Amino acid sequence: MTEEQIRSLAKRFFDSVEAGDIDGLVACYAPQARIWHNTDRVEQTPTDNKATLLGMVSRIEQRRYDERRLDTFPGGFVQQHVLRGTRVHDGVRVELPACVVCQVADGRITRLDEYFDSAHVAQFRKFAGD
Numbered sequence: 001m002t003e004e005q006i007r008s009l010a011k012r013f014f015d016s017v018e019a020g021d022i023d024g025l026v027a028c029y030a031p032q033a034r035i036w037h038n039t040d041r042v043e044q045t046p047t048d049n050k051a052t053l054l055g056m057v058s059r060i061e062q063r064r065y066d067e068r069r070l071d072t073f074p075g076g077f078v079q080q081h082v083l084r085g086t087r088v089h090d091g092v093r094v095e096l097p098a099c100v101v102c103q104v105a106d107g108r109i110t111r112l113d114e115y116f117d118s119a120h121v122a123q124f125r126k127f128a129g130d
Contacts, residue, residue, distance in 0.1 A: 010072075083098060
């Protein structure tokens with residue numbers, strides 16, 4: 001993939017979350033993709049990740065990936081950003097600084113490793129059991 005194609009894939013991926021278009025996000029994954037988060041160290045499939053993100057978009061509205069810093073490398077990209085949104089349950093604004101490292105091939109993400117602070121994740125998930 002060219003640098004331009006990798007940048008376009010990254011933009012489409014994160015823009016899909018902002019829009020609540022989880023099917024659009026999942027379409028960015030290769031069928032065999034694996035998604036890993038440093039907070040639980042569990043690998044997810046695209047189907048698992050879809051369920052996680054559907055929960056997040058139902059709890060967090062007005063989602064925005066701010067302060068996007070995207071760097072590409074042959075076969076992938078790294079993006080640092082701050083995901084901001086409003087918790088539906090109580091109207092509190094929350095933010096999640098993160099770093100995402102993705103490997104890509106044939107126009108899709110084959111692996112995503114996401115790093116963030118568990119305290120920020122807890123704020124995003126505060127009412128997840130409700």
